Amino acid sequence: MPVNRQILFASRPKGWVTEDNFRLVESPAPSPAERQVLVRNHWLSLDPYMRGRMDEAGSYAKGAELGQVMVGGTVGEVIESKSPRFGPGDMVVGALGWQEYGVSDAGALVKIDTSIAPASCYLGILGMPGVTAWVGLLDIAQPKEGETVVVSAASGAVGSVVGQLAKIRGCRAVGIAGGAPKCAYVTGELGFDACIDYKAGSLYADLRAAAPRGIDVCFENVGGEIFDTVLQLMNPFSRITVCGLVSQYNLTEPYAVKNLRSVLVNRVRMQGFIVSDRLDLWPRAKAELAGWLKAGRLRYRECVAQGLEAAPTAFIGMLRGWNFGKQLVKLI
């Protein structure tokens, strides 16, 4: 049995996550039981939702348990299979967590086709983040041609897809991101119409200039003051998809939102959502995303940390916005 390195959830963060909240351990790789599969993970996905799991309660999923392997999406190669559905060498996507090897029920794995896109894409644009963008924008917010769509964390794994889908739908896409390099990427490579640097200190004025006809759709990934500012510019009958509030996850006291009256005045529809509630839409979303990706209409960027031991630092950096594109850990 090969040695399996794992990162355990060692202690609950109070406020910001620190490296002390994790512990690296080694143990023999497990053996699959009937209908199970042993996978060697090639890629680990790091996503903001994981921060929610580290809290005792208050997040949508059950809090993670101390002493267990950190949860996380993975792509890897089947090493040993006790299921007729998979054979050695198959590449699969699953949720095996922060470890180099993992055993999973066969039903919880999906085979991927690396002729369509590299394996890592199944953790990004063709995986949970891409489908999140698709469902939250196209199914929930339903932008119409000519409308203005604003998305925060615009250079991130979800936000980058949201804006590109908005463009495909004929909308004006306005991103919000932190710093000039990210903004240049969002307007240059991703093709958004505008991108606002929230660190520049003039968010309201900049947003107003970038959305001169107001905001019809807000795809919210960040929350806090950025969201409060966006609220001031929402149009009548506009929609807000609340996908994430990453600015709030490490605060012990949440930011208090002042402009909620806009919801009443403008008859805004605000909908919180989690992509796992809409598994029914997953195949259609993935097929459309793959089609646009092949057609060159969707672009992405990855931010890759090397080796399992780099995962905690990379995760903390992502929560602080230091990554640029989809945050991954390359395990081999």
Next chain:
Amino acid sequence: MPVNRQILFASRPKGWVTEDNFRLVESPAPSPAERQVLVRNHWLSLDPYMRGRMDEAGSYAKGAELGQVMVGGTVGEVIESKSPRFGPGDMVVGALGWQEYGVSDAGALVKIDTSIAPASCYLGILGMPGVTAWVGLLDIAQPKEGETVVVSAASGAVGSVVGQLAKIRGCRAVGIAGGAPKCAYVTGELGFDACIDYKAGSLYADLRAAAPRGIDVCFENVGGEIFDTVLQLMNPFSRITVCGLVSQYNLTEPYAVKNLRSVLVNRVRMQGFIVSDRLDLWPRAKAELAGWLKAGRLRYRECVAQGLEAAPTAFIGMLRGWNFGKQLVKLI
């Protein structure tokens, strides 16, 4: 021509409305032009939305203009008609404002049937407030049997109907109101399952006890700290109808909401709405409300101020929650 007494919008309030914001004037009653009708108003409706109109901007409707008659719903008798649709003696509902006589285009008036209910009901349970409750609860929030519905300002014109409709739909109805007498009325006469006195100082604990299975529908009339507390108890996939934020209308700085994360965590759908956006539903809502009223399944209470000159004081009192039931002014 009879003398017409009118209350004009004299100055914009800064924070709380005061009597100085109004001015009583007298002038000859106007004459109707072609297709117009002269109405002698019997009843004037006072409603929270009027406070929004007194602000320069920021409300859903255009701000009221200084020097003009205050806007408001009215019921009255046709005195003179230049329209084939109405004759003298007809009772009509319209929006003739804070005055004893008014001229209106015939198309903006609706004849009422006082054999179904007293004329004043067409400003309350069979009028805008009743239809607001119907649309906001039944069309927007769509409570299912067995769910828990919480409504703030529960003894008011809208809230009292919301809770009774929730009971008709087989839900648990929980009201929030200010003071023991209102709460006793809400549970006693209106038949809510529980009513919480937000002035008692233990809103969260009381609400939790009254909604032991959490909250599936919140019909929000008040906003501020009450709404922030309700947010903490929303269930997964729950709905919030934002109908009013009366606690906020007289503040120069809005209350800042801390618990918006609940929208994400619980995948809450929040929808701001104004009943005038849904004129299509008005006939069906009114017919159903009239049916339940005749069947004795809906009850109401009116709070009546006497004479046009009493309107400003009654309006200010309503904004402070001093009324008990639908606030009206009896003009003759």
